[in-house]
Amino acid sequence: MNGIAQTEAASLAEGRVRGLWWKGLCGIWMAALILAVFGWLGPAVNAEGQPMFTAGGHGAKAIFFHVPCAWLTFIAFLVGAFDAARHLLRGARPHAGLDDLKCATAMELGLLFAVLATVTGSLFSRNEWGAFWSWDPRQTSILVVLLILAAYGVLRGSVTDPSTRARLSSVYAVVALVPAFFLIWVLPRVMATLHEGPNQTIVGGMIGGNYRAVLYGLALPAFLSLFVWLFQIRIRLLQLEERAAHGS
Amino acid sequence: MIGSNTALLAAIPLVVWIGVFFYLLMMDRKIARLERGEDGDDL
Numbered sequence: 439m440n441g442i443a444q445t446e447a448a449s450l451a452e453g454r455v456r457g458l459w460w461k462g463l464c465g466i467w468m469a470a471l472i473l474a475v476f477g478w479l480g481p482a483v484n485a486e487g488q489p490m491f492t493a494g495g496h497g498a499k500a501i502f503f504h505v506p507c508a509w510l511t512f513i514a515f516l517v518g519a520f521d522a523a524r525h526l527l528r529g530a531r532p533h534a535g536l537d538d539l540k541c542a543t544a545m546e547l548g549l550l551f552a553v554l555a556t557v558t559g560s561l562f563s564r565n566e567w568g569a570f571w572s573w574d575p576r577q578t579s580i581l582v583v584l585l586i587l588a589a590y591g592v593l594r595g596s597v598t599d600p601s602t603r604a605r606l607s608s609v610y611a612v613v614a615l616v617p618a619f620f621l622i623w624v625l626p627r628v629m630a631t632l633h634e635g636p637n638q639t640i641v642g643g644m645i646g647g648n649y650r651a652v653l654y655g656l657a658l659p660a661f662l663s664l665f666v667w668l669f670q671i672r673i674r675l676l677q678l679e680e681r682a683a684h685g686s
Numbered sequence: 687m688i689g690s691n692t693a694l695l696a697a698i699p700l701v702v703w704i705g706v707f708f709y710l711l712m713m714d715r716k717i718a719r720l721e722r723g724e725d726g727d728d729l
Contacts, residue, residue, distance in 0.1 A: 465707040472703060476696035667710060674717045
């Protein structure tokens with residue numbers, strides 16, 4: 439075994455956590471994000487120093503949780519569709535079953551982050567526009583994406599034969615990527631939406647006060663590493679369950 | 687300067703996150719033991 443494999447084997451033997459360094463970074467990034475958002479980061483102000491959004495400019499801070507969750511919803515969908523395609527291409531070859539597990543895990547996490555994005559977006563909407571829900575195109579599109587992800591879980595739960603379940607859900611994940619892409623990236627841009635203002639202001643860089651630095655330097659790496667960690671844990675749990683089910 | 691209300695506002699999510707973080711670490715460690723086959727507990 440080479441040096442890296444020996445270290446991995448030693449970690450496994452002692453029941454130590456693999457990849458502790460980046461998991462520790464995830465903890466630090468998220469803690470730093472919370473302290474930044476609730477502590478040192480001031481209100482969102484424009485170039486003239488006028489507060490933007492509600493609560494004297496503090497209402498904009500919802501983006502540090504809402505935007506990463508929305509991004510991760512689509513990233514999870516992409517990962518799921520990629521693994522689904524690999525499963526279909528591999529057929530009966532080795533590791534095809536693992537691809538199916540990865541797809542299922544990614545779609546589950548996508549559903550989790552879609553729910554979080556919807557909830558945080560609704561809270562922002564209540565503060566900013568006076569209602570939790572207004573059937574705005576962006577709000578409606580994320581709700582439909584959430585339902586698409588939920589339907590994946592329903593499909594998997596309704597088929598008992600493992601190989602049929604894997605094949606059907608893989609086909610669904612690949613095909614469902616097309617409407618998901620349209621709903622997330624195309625529809626809100628071709629229709630007038632309340633979301634356009636915050637989009638241009640925050641992601642478009644019109645906001646001051648280090649908001650973009652915190653969003654891209656803390657929030658995005660924190661949530662991305664959390665996604666990878668949850669993905670890894672879930673996959674390993676599913677593999678252990680499969681191993682136990684087959685008595686190996 | 688951080689007031690007492692702001693400190694409380696930051697403390698609550700921070701404590702929640704610290705709890706989640708250590709829970710994930712604990713689960714990760716348990717899974718590692720199960721993969722090694724040294725932990726006889728069920729999942």
